[in-house]
Each structure stands twice: as C-alpha cells, then as structure tokens.
Amino acid sequence: MVSNHEFWHPPPLGFLKYNIDGASKGNLGYAGFGGVLRNDTSNILSIFHGHLGRATNNMAEAMAMEQCLDLLVQEN
Numbered sequence: 202m203v204s205n206h207e208f209w210h211p212p213p214l215g216f217l218k219y220n221i222d223g224a225s226k227g228n229l230g231y232a233g234f235g236g237v238l239r240n241d242t243s244n245i246l247s248i249f250h251g252h253l254g255r256a257t258n259n260m261a262e263a264m265a266m267e268q269c270l271d272l273l274v275q276e277n
Contacts, residue, residue: 211243219269223261225253232256234265238272247272 212218218239225232235250249268253261 211239211241214241216241217246219273221265221269223258223263223265225256225258225261228257229255232258232261234261234268236265236269 209220219236220239221234221236223232223234232253232255233251234253236248237245238247239245249272251264251268253264256264
C-alpha cells in the first residue's frame with residue numbers, strides 16, 4: 202500500500218511549482234538533469250532537460266537548480 206505522502210501535490214492556489222532532478226550513472230558517469238513547471242491546477246507549463254556528459258550526481262543536481270533559476274529569472 203502506498204501512503205499519501207508519496208504522491209505529487211500541486212502548489213497552493215495562485216502559485217507555480219518546479220520539480221527538478223539530476224542524476225548520473227556512476228558517480229562520475231554519464232549525467233543529465235531535467236525539470237517540470239506546473240501551475241495550481243497541475244497543468245504543465247514548461248519542461249527542460251539537458252545532458253552533461255561525464256559528471257557527478259551532485260554536479261547534475263546543481264545544474265538542474267541552475268537551469269531552473271535561469272528560467273525563473275527569464276520569465277520575470
């Protein structure tokens with residue numbers, strides 16, 4: 202049985218929510234990152250992804266955050 206805390210929840214009314222992730226196959230290995238922006242009705246507004254070549258999982262996570270912040274700045 203799956204508990205409720207394991208499901209995605211939309212942001213509060215009037216807010217947007219970015220979910221991001223980065224990963225590598227091995228910890229220096231082929232890496233990538235991505236994210237999705239949704240509104241309070243769960244509609245997808247934006248998706249991004251990228252490949253880093255060989256990188257650590259921490260580098261991939263950091264790149265996901267950097268890309269997310271860049272997109273937020275560009276939209277405002």
